[in-house]
Amino acid sequence: MLDQNIKTQLKAYLERLESPIELVAALDDSDKAAKIKELVTEIAELSDQVTARFDGSNARRPSFGIAKAGEQPRVFFAGLPMGHEFTSLILALLQVSGYAPKVSDEVLNQIKGLNLTANFDVFVSLSCHNCPDVVQALNLIAINNPNTTATMIDGSFFQHEVEERKILAVPMVFQDNEHIGQGRMTLEEIVAKLDTNSAEKDAAKLNAKDAFDVLVIGGGPAGGTAAIYAARKGIKTGIVAERFGGQVMDTMDIENFTTVQKTVGPKFAQDMEAHVREYGVDIMNLQRVSKITGADQTANGLVEVELENGAKLESKTIILSTGARWREMNVPGEAEYRTRGVAYCPHCDGPLFKGKRVAVIGGGNSGVEAAIDLAGIVEHVTLVEFDTKLRADQVLQDKLNSLPNTTVILNALSTEVVGDGSQVTALKYRDRATEVEHTVELAGIFVQIGLLPNTDFLKNSAVELSNRGEVVINDRNETSVKGVFAAGDCTTVPYKQIIIATGEGAKASLSAFDYMIRSGV
Structure with a gap:
């Protein structure tokens, strides 16, 4: 099942186990079950800390669960977690043993505070680059909530279930057999969906923040680069993003970004976020802007940003980098059958x-x-x-x-x-x-x-938009509103490319800094 190179890598990872774990398989007489048995056996042979059992009681067969020795499994794989999901398997093995996940203490405490009793199913395809994040998030939630389980289901393994549930898009998530979401979702997004009080708590924290020097709206390549350039000037910088990474998160192969011969969108976004965080930028993720008010329209001469949760932020300058989204056909039946064909x-x-x-x-x-x-x-x-x-x-x-x-x-x-x-x-x-x-x-x-600019929230503002809804900017990335700049795919700059967006983000940030110096803000 596993070639020697993969076995060597996996053996090295298993040396990091914090405590003994068990792999508990629930099998039948199928060829698929034989493959799961082979995988489970091979993993157990790589470490004295791992044992394998084949007396599992999981009703969904064939499958296997991972448990700390002496406990019942809460993380299950109904299928072979190979391809993109191999990382999900490795993380599950480590985290079930007690290995600390790479998430902030704040997020981990929020997960533990959910006090959930639930069974999550996530349907995946092994070629889906969006699925692992969802699988790994639900696994982490199950590991830290004793009355919760999470099951990755490979649609090709359980085609009858796919047909019965009419699943035509992945990842597709069910909580206690009720559909709760589909498509790419980050851990923070899933936790926010499950934490019914998260919006109020977020609003209170955001309202308490002091004014920024530069506040970037949008976390794609343009926004990330703008934040880096601003923070390197030593000024107070923040990013408000509905989803850090933006549309890059839905991009597969990137082969035209200078010095990077080939990468994939989620990896590009992950590296960008790490770069941004290196400079201490205040990243406010999962936040949607509903309104902006220019500096010349406020009493204190600061630009005001209002969020959908009611919170308000202030800044000396704003950089709009909200990117674009997939254009829809806008024909009868499209919305009704989205994710169903x-x-x-x-x-x-x-x-x-x-x-x-x-x-x-x-x-x-x-x-x-x-x-x-x-x-x-x-x-x-x-x-x-x-x-x-x-x-x-x-x-x-x-x-x-x-x-x-x-x-x-x-x-x-x-x-x-x-x-x-x-x-x-x-x-x-x-x-x-x-x-x-x-x-x-x-x-x-x-x-x-094609694409549509994410500028709907600006349609009733003083920011000038083109007839295509793009933010109109000049060669210095200035908009029609004092103190407001813009960059990337949401603007009138032609050629919507990642490398162009990053360059425009840098320009916008330098222009914002120059504006603050020259205007005495």
């Missing part, structure tokens, strides 16, 4: 459509890349493009055209997502040349049609 991440959700027919909406680089990736998994891919030609790079078009199970439909307007009440069954589109409407029977639709 309508998806936006082919890397995460593609494996759930193995052997089925799907469509990709959009003929740019993202759409064609998605179609190429999906073609290796699904029965057939239909790419639907509004324009009369594809807009992707020619090398991608050539690759797509070489695949036998793909069809490209040009000059087509998607008009409706069709379903049977529980999942997608078809896509309707209209031929723009003939006005004839067609129906394509399929099980999934992957939307890849």
Whole structure:
């Protein structure tokens, strides 16, 4: 099951166990059970601190649990935690033994204070780069709440459950069999969802903060870089972010960031956050801004930021770096069947459509890349493009055209997502040349049609927006409001690229610092 290189690495990790642990497998007569038995046996052979048992009582078979010796398992793996989930397995082994997790004392105390009695199930695919964070978060919650369990379920292992629950997107989380969330969620997000008093506690802490010199709104590449440049000046810097990392967290391969030959979005975001924290920046994550008031509109000459939880923050300057989000088709059925056949991440959700027919909406680089990736998994891919030609790079078009199970439909307007009440069954589109409407029977639709700036909260403010909703800036990243600057994908700067966003974040920060010096703020 495990090659020698992996065994060597795992053996080294197991030397860090704080106390003896047991692997308790619940098996049946299937080939999948034989593989789980082989994995459990191999892990136990690597350390005297690990024992294996095969008399587990878990109703979901085959599976295995991890427990501190003498206790009942609370962390379970229903499937083989390989691929992206191998890290989840290693962390579970260590943390069940008592190894301290790499989270702040504040977050760990909040987890312990939940006092939960619950059973969490999270459905994953092993190719999903968003799933491990959710699995690891729920495992940590279960480890620190004695009446709680967490189970990772590999959808390919339990296809009947996937079909019964109509799961067409991962990660998909259930608490006591009730759906509570899907998609990428951080530990802090999950804890905040489970802690019913978190919003009030957050608001009280935020209201007590002194005014900042630079307050960055948004935690993507532009915001992270802006915060680093500001903090290096020795001034009081903060970041308010709905999700630190932003859209980069949903990006898979990054191969065009100078000096970094290849990385993945979540790793890029993790490294960026570590860099930001190195300078003592006050990161206020999971916070959504509802309103800003310019310095010339407040009594004290400071920019005021109001959050959705009611808290208010003040700063001498603001840098808007709220980024962008996936554009939706905005057709009947799209919202109704989101996560039930309508998806936006082919890397995460593609494996759930193995052997089925799907469509990709959009003929740019993202759409064609998605179609190429999906073609290796699904029965057939239909790419639907509004324009009369594809807009992707020619090398991608050539690759797509070489695949036998793909069809490209040009000059087509998607008009409706069709379903049977529980999942997608078809896509309707209209031929723009003939006005004839067609129906394509399929099980999934992957939307890849570009981005929308996250600037809705600015529509009733004095900040000037373009007709596309982007923040209008000049060459110094100044907006129409005194003391307010902007950077990245939410602005009118062309070419929405990570490396451009970081450069713009640096410019905005330097401009904000220059403004404070020259204006005497």
